[in-house]
Amino acid sequence: MLKENIVELLNAQITHETYAAQLYLQMAMWCEERGMRGAASFFRSHVPEEMNHRDKLVNYMVESGAKVLIDAVPAPRADFDNLVEVLRAAYAHEQKVTAQIHHIAATALDEKDFSTFNMLQWFIAEQREELVLFRGIVEHIELTGFTGENGVAMVQMNRYLHRLASGEAHPELS
Numbered sequence: 001m002l003k004e005n006i007v008e009l010l011n012a013q014i015t016h017e018t019y020a021a022q023l024y025l026q027m028a029m030w031c032e033e034r035g036m037r038g039a040a041s042f043f044r045s046h047v048p049e050e051m052n053h054r055d056k057l058v059n060y061m062v063e064s065g066a067k068v069l070i071d072a073v074p075a076p077r078a079d080f081d082n083l084v085e086v087l088r089a090a091y092a093h094e095q096k097v098t099a100q101i102h103h104i105a106a107t108a109l110d111e112k113d114f115s116t117f118n119m120l121q122w123f124i125a126e127q128r129e130e131l132v133l134f135r136g137i138v139e140h141i142e143l144t145g146f147t148g149e150n151g152v153a154m155v156q157m158n159r160y161l162h163r164l165a166s167g168e169a170h171p172e173l174s
């Protein structure tokens with residue numbers, strides 16, 4: 001049986017992963033409303049990924065005989081000044097989720113819960129990939145001097161994000 005504090009943290013993480021899916025769907029809609037199709041497809045592609053994270057946690061808890069409690073999910077942020085702000089917020093969000101995963105892993109180690117610690121290795125690797133991806137986007141913004149204004153740079157940014165979403169580009173090489 002999993003310890004109570006571990007079950008609490010896993011249940012909270014289920015809510016965090018669902019929140020991430022909602023946040024990326026909202027960000028996609030923000031982009032879609034403004035005709036930023038490449039950015040919208042990038043965020044849309046992240047929605048099922050986050051739901052997959054949620055399901056992995058649910059499956060692990062079911063296998064462990066732990067009680068899954070589905071909590072209310074806060075409404076995601078919907079107001080942004082421009083696309084740069086959306087992308088920076090997405091990077092900040094991935095940093096936050098990484099810290100959450102690391103906290104559960106640290107607690108599992110403290111509790112000598114090696115099974116949960118082992119399950120979390122997948123999430124630790126996944127978060128590392130997410131941080132590489134989103135940090136790459138922020139570095140791309142800084143390198144190109146993209147301000148979020150409409151124009152040629154906006155079209156290029158949308159092409160870049162569309163290529164990232166379809167796996168045609170590496171975040172650090174394009």
Ligand SMILES: [Fe+2]
Nearest residue numbers: 017020050053
């Ligand atoms: Fe996630």
